[in-house]
Amino acid sequence: MFAHYRLRRGLDIPLKGEADRLTVPVEPSAEYAIKPTDFQHIIPKLLCKENDRVLIGTPLFSDKNRPNLLFTSPVSGRVSAIVRGDKRRLLEIRILPDNTDTAVTFPTAAPEELPREQIVDLLLQSGLWPYIIQRPYGLIARPEDTPKALFISCFNSAPLAPDYDFVFADRQEQLEMGLRVIERLCPGNIHLGLSHNTSAHSVFKRLKAHIHIFRGPHPAGNVGVQIHHVCPVGKGQVVWTLSPMGLAAIGHLFLTGMYDNSRMVALTGSACLRPQYVLCRQGLQLSALQEYAAPREEEVRYVSGDPLTGDNAGPSGFLGFYHQQVTFLPEGNTRELFGWARPLRFKKFSAARTYLSYLSTRFGKTFRFDLNTNTNGGVRAFVMTGEYRKVLPMDIFVSFLLKAILAGDIDKMEALGIYEVIPEDLALCEFVCSSKVEIQQILQDGIDLMIKEMQ
């Protein structure tokens, strides 16, 4: 039996530039990279040097506190550069590909025949373990924990997000194998969140697990929102999450013994010339996608990820470890005369009713907006109330949580639900905020403080 959840609060931002359902391969980029900054709260310890020869699956660095947590190379070739930032912080490990796709082979067997420890070891060694993220805090899961559940959200409701039914249509075998593997990690407690719109032919409907069907606007597809409704996380509890991409990669490992470096990436955004899907490898340099950026008057921002939570990677940046989407957005560094004072602003979208553009959401996909990166106003103190609640289908008082974080009050943060949210869950609150508060950053600071204080 499927459990159904109807979420009424949320917002689907009507953006231009949804990817067409067609896939083309993309030319390999000059360099590939893995970025330690993609992973929360790890201290990278290098395991390679420049000019080392690496294969797909060769460990490049590990976490200083957990030496068995390895991060492996997405391509075969030569380590071309180790890029460091301020205070010698490790930013990127770049690899010059030899385009032979030679991979390390890991010894595998049917997951049912392996003890849990061996499966964990295999995932750690192959570099696939970082796909498993824990709640609270959104950190890479700790293998020694026993999670009370493992959640996989099988749809992405973020603006312009890739359609997982399309992306994973021909990866059923890998998904099924992946499920058999994680079943060994968290027996009997695998939960899949499906969309109300998931078609009956969807590959996800054939998977065997606890299925929960969510209906409603973004952030219904966020795994944090789904956990909140099915199995909320409290103090001392741990829930693991995994993306379908990670699930397929784990399946691929157990089917072939090799690290899966393929990515189907949705190219989206109003500054994207041909929004569509491309087949590439993990860690792609975004300059390889330059032909997809529309020639516009404004500069184009290359975002690895979706427009609400992605990273501003820039054209010479790299596709993030967890990302399956690249969004091209026009920069908004221009000045609009009488912006806020205009009765109507047809080219801008607002979810608030102080403009009439909110009406556009009533007409399905007829009206789409070309939003740029302008903040549309200066940062102010919290003034309006009830804004965040309208876009967050969770029983959490966002403004009080944020104030507790700003005040550094650990007890209050705990009581107000910091265990249940990570920045992506509050991304929409940040979008609608009329005071332009940087909510995701504040929440991340709060999470950092919790981790520091709880050690």
Added chain:
Amino acid sequence: MKGIKKFTFLRSTIDAFDAFLRVPDTVTRKGSHIRDCNDLKRVMIVVVIALIPCLLFGMYNTGLQHYLASGTGAGLPGFWQIFWYGFLKVLPLVIVSYVVGLGIEFTVAQIRGHEVNEGYLVTGMLIPLIMPVTVPLWMLALAVAFAVIIGKEIFGGTGMNIWNPALLARAFLFFSYPSHMSGDDVWTDGFSGATPLAGLSEGTSWEGMASWRDMFLGFIPGSVGETSVPCILLGAALLLYTGVASWKIMASCVAGAGIICLLTGQPLHYHLVMGGFAFGCVFMATDPVTSPQTESGKWVYGLLTGAMTLIIRLYNPGYPEGMMLSILLMNTFTPLIDHYVVSINMKRRIKRTAGHGQ
């Protein structure tokens, strides 16, 4: 902005005027790359627009009351003449309110080096509307300064204040210069006419007062913007449609008054149109900064505000107008109300997650 380098010490003032005309070119750095185009300037301007019917009617009514009071029975002058008289009386109040208030806001922003907050756009319009038209301008200026400095800036500016600044301005005058503000001697300009509320507190019977229809339409003496219920309802419609003000607070405020009326046998329909009830309920009680942030808190706050207004009106003959005091009192209790609502949420959260224990 490069051409006016020598005025760098006026940076935030120049920036404020510049940002007023053109949306700044700041782009998102962290977090969400795109942002909603709604900002506080837009929110505030919607409230100012919602106040315009009240302002225009207030001007007309000021003239009307003048000619009614000084009338010799020879009939009233034409509409425009009445309006023009009121316009000349009310406009100085608006100008003084904005010049003094914005002057302080700009100075404070300058000293602190932050951007000028737009909250005063609304406060500056509210203050003249809740003053008797005869208030001396120096008194108004003093009240505005008190409200902005003591009521808002010492707390940290818009968004941090505890009490509604506009009401604080009125309360300041009410307690500092009671002879000018008691409300029963508002129209000293050649005539003094008791406002209905003053009549009520002096025990005048309902029959002896202005008719319900006059009080509803607003052709009665009173503060500039608070008399006409149709104009207030127009403003309310805009605020509710745009979602800038909370319908929960408005509805529960009326309900709170209704409960006291039921208990005491008072006619609710009179109380809703008398004095500042309608104006306070629509424009003052709904101030998002000084009213609760939680949705259930808004219900409690509104109910208590409405009820307290009636209680003050009925049982405290010293202060005929209960709306101002009751909103200020409930503003004080807003953090407490929110505290309880949030505590309930915290307990619910513990229960919920415990139910799914490991």
